[in-house]
Amino acid sequence: ASLELGAVVAKAKDGAGELRLFTKEKTWKQIFKWKAADTVDALGISRDEKEVYLKSNVGADTTGVYALETATGHQHCLLSNPIVDLQRIVFHPANKNVQAAMFIRDRIGYRFLDQSIERDYKALANFSAGDFQVLSRDLSDSHWTVLFQSDTNAPDFYLWDRQQQKATYLFSCFPKLRHYTLASMKAFDLKARDGLSLPSYLSLPAGIEPKGLPMVVLVHGGPRLRDTWGYNWNIQWLANRGYAVLDVNYRGSGGFGKAFMHAGDREFAGKMHDDLIDGVKWAITAGIADPKRIAIMGGSYGGYATLVGLAFTPDVFAAGVDTCGFSDLRTFMETTPSYWKPYLPSTWYQMIGNPEIREDRVEMEKRSPLFRIDKIKAPLLVGQGANDPRIKKKQSDQMVAAMRKGGKEVDYIVFPDEGHGFARPENNRRFNAAAEQFLAKHLGGRLEPIEECEQTDKFRR
Numbered sequence: 001a002s003l004e005l006g007a008v009v010a011k012a013k014d015g016a017g018e019l020r021l022f023t024k025e026k027t028w029k030q031i032f033k034w035k036a037a038d039t040v041d042a043l044g045i046s047r048d049e050k051e052v053y054l055k056s057n058v059g060a061d062t063t064g065v066y067a068l069e070t071a072t073g074h075q076h077c078l079l080s081n082p083i084v085d086l087q088r089i090v091f092h093p094a095n096k097n098v099q100a101a102m103f104i105r106d107r108i109g110y111r112f113l114d115q116s117i118e119r120d121y122k123a124l125a126n127f128s129a130g131d132f133q134v135l136s137r138d139l140s141d142s143h144w145t146v147l148f149q150s151d152t153n154a155p156d157f158y159l160w161d162r163q164q165q166k167a168t169y170l171f172s173c174f175p176k177l178r179h180y181t182l183a184s185m186k187a188f189d190l191k192a193r194d195g196l197s198l199p200s201y202l203s204l205p206a207g208i209e210p211k212g213l214p215m216v217v218l219v220h221g222g223p224r225l226r227d228t229w230g231y232n233w234n235i236q237w238l239a240n241r242g243y244a245v246l247d248v249n250y251r252g253s254g255g256f257g258k259a260f261m262h263a264g265d266r267e268f269a270g271k272m273h274d275d276l277i278d279g280v281k282w283a284i285t286a287g288i289a290d291p292k293r294i295a296i297m298g299g300s301y302g303g304y305a306t307l308v309g310l311a312f313t314p315d316v317f318a319a320g321v322d323t324c325g326f327s328d329l330r331t332f333m334e335t336t337p338s339y340w341k342p343y344l345p346s347t348w349y350q351m352i353g354n355p356e357i358r359e360d361r362v363e364m365e366k367r368s369p370l371f372r373i374d375k376i377k378a379p380l381l382v383g384q385g386a387n388d389p390r391i392k393k394k395q396s397d398q399m400v401a402a403m404r405k406g407g408k409e410v411d412y413i414v415f416p417d418e419g420h421g422f423a424r425p426e427n428n429r430r431f432n433a434a435a436e437q438f439l440a441k442h443l444g445g446r447l448e449p450i451e452e453c454e455q456t457d458k459f460r461r
Contacts, residue, residue: 015346036346106187151185183239219298250275299323307369329364385418
């Protein structure tokens, strides 16, 4: 059977969108449209082509699964969750109808339309204390491949026999980790100073009393991404070295509805950062973190948050590790890659401001760490890819130069063969070895030097 184009999603310059169907007359017909503030994605078409399945939050705070009638353009909700966005849809492998949907608040959860698979999902949930996802199913729907993972176990893969209700082990991503005791991750709701509930995670070193520990606040990028519960090599590495690790889904993070996400608009170095500081205060009050041994660390927006932490709250953090973070919001907005242009009005202008508007530029400067170098007290480690198309190398260059001119302690590592973040394993090892030495020096965690990573020195600037 040949593949035929059935529908497309079109975006306007202002960020608004529309869904068009390819008719039998070989013309395009608009059947649905939405505003820039809404999120809509086409996920599939029913076998009889009478419905298009959408991920949508038109008229709602969170995204859910909707069926859009191709004849009338009317949509109705199939599955949704009032507090979190849709993460994934479960389709029948043969007839392609929607059977269930996955949602994540603190842990993975499912809601069902088709009761025929609910028994299997309940059995799989009882099979492991962790979370699971069904990755693929044969056309007879008798066997599934399933991924199991938890905070203390890297992903394992199993074959699920529906008739026998039996799981057969296939393989593990990192089988050698079975010989180690990994750090557990606790999910909890952090209350921000204004009462907003922030889904957060705390990971603690195994075998160490959780009192007065050095701590790393690990800030996710995006900023409209999110942290989740489960195995995370970065967290396990830091916890293994003796650090408590705090992940906060600050306002502006994605996955928790429109209101939560847009609560971060124009709050860079404002309430978004207050949320991180509230997390630090919680850990100190709980007796978990040593207030004199707390670092902030992250990449992209997380790198910017690291710079903000040192420049805007200089008495909170003992050190910062920034990977490809932007130091000046104005130049960041002026040098965005061309493939971001369709999304600038509906996303970045809304989050940060329009660099062509004078008042917005003034506000951007106020929220840029580059212009608060004199406030910085703690040492900083910066990592940067020379070919980064999103956060230009200039962003790190100017921050490092200003800190050195101001007599501040800063270490700078540039990888000439990297872009946004570090993709090459050897570069990841080199930078992490440098970060481990840096954190051990300023926070007192455990250090395991690796000879191979001593080559990092040739990338220092």
